[in-house]
Amino acid sequence: MKRVLAVLLAAALVGLAAVRPAPATAPAPVDLARLLDETPAATLDAYRLFTDAGGRQPAAELVPYDLITPLFTDYADKHRWLYVPAGRKVRYTETGAFEFPVGATLVKTFAYPADFRRPADNVRLVETRLLIRRESGWAALTYVWNAEGTEARLRRAGARLDMAFVDPAGQRVAFSYAVPNQNQCKECHSVDGELAPLGPKARNLNRPLAYAEGTDNQLARWTRLGLLEGAPPPAKAPAVARWDDPASPLGARARAYMDANCAHCHNAKGMASNSGLFLEWEQTDPVALGIGKRPVAAGRGSGGLDYSIAPGEPDRSILIHRLNSTEPGVMMPELGRSLVHAEGLALLREWIAGLPREPAAGAG
């Protein structure tokens, strides 16, 4: 416990001092040179992002973060950290992902408890993904944990893993978990064909997080730690709705959900640019949002339906049909899930059911 506190204290000091405190007992720092090496390490431990072999203890330089409305990935728990090399800063932007300095690394571990009714017990780590900002641009690497949870190895070509958990209702769920290949990382993380982060945008980070020292807004904390520059006070920064917050307006929750789960491809610069279906948070054109929009290249993904969104009629909306499918060629998103996200689907059904049937009516 004392050691954990020391690590947390060190984390709190990051950025306040030009030279980081490095007590003699502290583990070796994150290996920035290794992160920047164009030849990726075969195993995750080489970067020293974690202080234990099992990837449970983040290095002192890692700052945890969370998103307001995340991408659904087969109910995996996601643990996210930001690493910024000493003395460098992330640049705030109001829209899109922040501008990250060379060496900045986004670390995300996907994990499942054996039983979601006891989420802290028997947690199996599945994969840890790194997005590393290099001089040449972003690089995406995926490390897959062995069954014992003692080592994570690079799997550039992706993998299929048999996975099972007990859901909050006590039902056993078994499925094939897809680890993306390196190109598939980019298919989602693509802006005009270049790899880019998705989650760390002002609108999706602008929320409180429970830190060891107490709860704080993430933008404010990053600014205070000296990691982020140019951010306005949180109240002046945009924020999407939390998709599962019943207190937020339904339209805002639905749009936030689509922003996180669809818009990484479905925007004018993404992999699905050719569809003309653009589902990002800022979109205002009802047809681009799918309302009364006919399919273009959907094939059997159309499910025999005429419109992406038929206002007032979720059962006649292609969007619902595709979110409700687990068949490749039909399901959306195309990558990153093998299970239906029942709760997300219910949200979008409810939203579409409440849209006025006049095709040109508002989206929100």
Added chain:
Amino acid sequence: MSRLLAGLAALCLWSGAAQAATLTVKAGADAQERLQTALLDAKPGDVVAIGPGRFELTDGLSLDVDGVTVRGAGQGKTVLSFAGQQGAGEGLLITSDRVTVRDLSVQNTKGDGIKSKGSDQISFLNLTVEWTGGPKESNGAYGVYPVTSTNVLIDRVTVRGASDAGIYVGQSRNIVVKNSRAEFNVAGIEIENSIGADVHDNVTTRNTAGILVFDLPDLPQQGGRSTRLFRNRIVENDTPNFAPKGNIVASVPVGTGVMLMANRDVHVFDNEISGNQSSGVVVVGYTREIKDPKYEPLPRDIVVRNNRFGRNGWDPRFPGGAEIMKALGGGPLPPVVWDAATRFTRAGQTVEQAINVRLLDGPVLKLNLPHVQGLAQARPEVLPRVDGAPIPEPKPIVLPPEQARLAP
């Protein structure tokens, strides 16, 4: 030390330029990971050589490296089978430039067969893409699917069973589709929202429709134009439409030879067109509601000349077709059908537009629609030909020399 480094650097540059590597992948266990790893490891100039045999794949494959050739041992010899595919929207996705895929077969993908997105100089040569269970609604939409690509070459490709279009080129520029065969698809070949295409010396048969040239609204690239269809055999397209409803091709009647919809500057000549029960060549506007203020729904500057028409149009399956045939006194419809609409409604505004066409292969069935959506008010007449003002033919498509040199 620095001299040594400079020497090493020069050596690296030299070898990088001169020594294209061949990454060989053999059939066998773990085909997915081995083949995908080769596609990741390839450097510009390299060849990924896929050996003979069947490759049972479990997920989509993808290539994002410029200048790579993916080569099999031949159609039917190297077979990439996606019957067990569990994820991804296509079999092989290409997102890089100057890529050639050649000499292999792709079977039973869950979604599309081979797709390129945003590629420049993308070539598909000697490929077979098929769904082996015959025409089925559950087959993938497109066999060969370049989209938002430039300099597209499709040569000696066969596609069977696509539930939308066998060969589909969308929102692209500078396109050649030749020497290919499309059969048992809904549409054999479709050029959509694209600019500059030569489609020639292909065979499209046993599809629902032979060749479609369309322009659709609400898409990033619109204004499809400048396409030449010539020396194609467009015969016996007789497979009932099996496209999933909702898709535009689901409305194409069985036995359509060529359909030109809402496109401009399309020249159809020297083709053999026969055995298509609904019609030989149909020239029509987009009949659905238009919200998009930039969209042009009427076909314009169309030339149909010097085609060899056999028997077509004896049992037209488009709405009102049977009634029109009856009104004309029975018998097969003329080989060329034109809606002749000059009015449409776009974003609530009705627009009148003068239309010039040259339909020189007569007779021509001119429907004289009062509005593009007014099929029920057609006033059909049969003319020997429609001889509009001269329409210059688009120049032949010229591909970059290194792409044009690719031998089949």
